[in-house]
Amino acid sequence: MPAILEARDLTKQFDLGATQVEALRGVSLEVQAGEFLALMGPSGSGKSTLLQLLAGLDRPTSGSVVFEGRDISRLSDDEATKLRRERTGFVFQAFNLIPLLSVIENIGLPFTIAGLDAGRGELRERIRDVISLVELTGKERHRPDQLSQGEQQRVAVARALVTKPSVLFADEPTGNLDYTTGGEILEALWLTAEASAQTIVLVTHDARAAAYADRVLVIGDGRITDEITLGRRQDHSAAPLIARLAQIGL
Numbered sequence: 001m002p003a004i005l006e007a008r009d010l011t012k013q014f015d016l017g018a019t020q021v022e023a024l025r026g027v028s029l030e031v032q033a034g035e036f037l038a039l040m041g042p043s044g045s046g047k048s049t050l051l052q053l054l055a056g057l058d059r060p061t062s063g064s065v066v067f068e069g070r071d072i073s074r075l076s077d078d079e080a081t082k083l084r085r086e087r088t089g090f091v092f093q094a095f096n097l098i099p100l101l102s103v104i105e106n107i108g109l110p111f112t113i114a115g116l117d118a119g120r121g122e123l124r125e126r127i128r129d130v131i132s133l134v135e136l137t138g139k140e141r142h143r144p145d146q147l148s149q150g151e152q153q154r155v156a157v158a159r160a161l162v163t164k165p166s167v168l169f170a171d172e173p174t175g176n177l178d179y180t181t182g183g184e185i186l187e188a189l190w191l192t193a194e195a196s197a198q199t200i201v202l203v204t205h206d207a208r209a210a211a212y213a214d215r216v217l218v219i220g221d222g223r224i225t226d227e228i229t230l231g232r233r234q235d236h237s238a239a240p241l242i243a244r245l246a247q248i249g250l
């Protein structure tokens with residue numbers, strides 16, 4: 001089966017006046033449809049840069065990204081916006097919810113922005129389904145300040161999923177959360193991978209989060225240094241991943 005997402009020899013340099021930062025130094029990877037992939041590495045290793053390129057939100061210095069058979073590495077801003085609205089979903093470390101809107105309105109925002117009526121018919125059903133998936137049924141009318149941190153992040157996950165993205169990208173989605181609350185988010189992501197074969201690319205520096213993935217790519221200094229295949233498991237204990245990381249000296 002062809003990959004749903006493919007990176008070919010990506011490099012990214014940032015110009016900072018007199019100096020340059022080599023954030024990515026030649027990254028190639030493939031993501032299969034339905035796969036849950038984690039990109040793991042220390043701070044500054046290039047994870048967020050890579051995720052932005054994979055999602056078509058930024059352009060590489062060289063190399064290409066092929067998403068659903070189409071080269072997305074040099075999109076115009078308008079094309080990138082269209083891709084983000086229609087084909088991809090994004091969850092960030094900060095929840096980025098609109099404070100004055102309820103749970104249901106925040107989740108319906110992608111439709112409202114597109115000029116659609118999120119309160120009726122199929123769209124309303126879809127909003128209800130994702131609310132149920134992230135276990136927020138009963139809290140539809142709450143505003144973000146009336147929710148716990150974990151509930152707020154689950155709203156952000158639901159909002160990213162409601163458009164039925166072909167790939168869900170998440171950049172440190174548990175980074176601002178305590179251990180238990182972070183676990184809720186990881187369970188919600190895993191459930192979408194398992195129940196609806198959602199393709200997920202998760203960036204994390206945390207082995208516990210990466211242990212939910214089917215496969216882990218380790219990134220160091222702008223390169224993929226190791227690949228660890230865990231396979232789909234019901235048990236998300238980080239112990240096997242930590243043992244493999246120890247074997248390769250991480």
Ligand SMILES: Nc1ncnc2c1ncn2[C@@H]1O[C@H](COP(=O)(O)OP(=O)(O)OP(=O)(O)O)[C@@H](O)[C@H]1O
Binds near residue numbers: 016043044048049
């Ligand atoms: N817009 C930018 N301008 C200049 N340098 C940048 C920019 N974005 C990232 N960098 C640099 O590129 C390198 C990789 O950054 P990146 O944000 O991808 O790392 P990361 O692995 O996501 O780190 P973290 O875990 O801290 O989020 C770093 O040296 C960073 O300082």
Ligand SMILES: [Mg+2]
Binds near residue numbers: 048049
């Ligand atoms: Mg980052």
